[in-house]
Amino acid sequence: MSYGDFITIDQAVSVLGLTVEDIPHFFSHIAPLEPSQRLKETLDETLDLAANISTEKARSELIITPILLEIRRKFQSKIGYFSGNTFNVDESKGLTGACDFLLSASSNQSLVTAPVLTLVEAKDNALRIGLGQCIAQMVAAQIFNNSKGLKQISVYGAVSTGTNWKFILLENQKVKIDLTEYFITQLNQILGILAEPFRIYFDQ
Structure with a gap:
């Protein structure tokens, strides 16, 4: 069993002993973050290209990656960015395999170092089918952080097609899913939510 075997939210919640709460507009209070001119110009070039290619790989490379690198730049490269890396944490729970994106x-870019704060799962169409997998990866990050002595750290997650984003928060054993879907036209809000765990961590 691996992350990809967590097909549904119900499966992830049941296997991993979690509770789940759906909350409309859960992240709407977070301050938006204005995109840089560099990101605006990049997306002006890549959005239509990704839509026409219409594969998960194209959306990941042409839309999601530039957005995540923008977050890394906002924090002066104090964020580790990993794409497609193996993140084996607990084989007995099925928490093994590769993550699409991990921040x-x-x-440190040589290896994944705690705390892992954000996991992003890329999908080429329906967001909901990636939620179970993303939740499993978030639990793995929580276990990984705890093993390094970093307890009580919330883990953020997102499932994205590039143009559509859905966000999740894991606190202890509770999963909070924002019922609101964010669109690329709300880029400043998407950036704000992605930046939030790092704002909190670095401001401690």
Whole structure:
């Protein structure tokens, strides 16, 4: 069993001993973050291209990656950015395999270093089918952080097609899913939510 075997939210919640709460507009209070001119110009070039290619890989490379790198730049490269890396944490629970995107509050790029704060799962169409997998990866990050002595750290997650984003928060054993879907036209809000765990961590 691996992350990809967590097909549904129900499966992830049941296997991993979680509770789930659906909350409309859960992240809407977070301050938006204005995109840089560099990101605006990049997306002006890549959005239509990704839509026409219309594959998960194209959306990941042409839309999601530039957005996540924008977050890394906002924090002066104090964030570790990983794409497609293996993140084996607990084989007995099925918490093994590769993560589409993983962000840590560490500048170390040689290996994944705690704390892991954000997981992003890329999908080429329906967001909901990626939620179970993303939740499993978030639990793995929580276990990983705890093993390094970093307890009580919330883990953020997102499932994205590039143009559509859905966000999740894991606190202890509770999963909070924002019922609101965010669109690329709300880029400043998407950036704000992605930046939030790093704002909190670095301001401690």
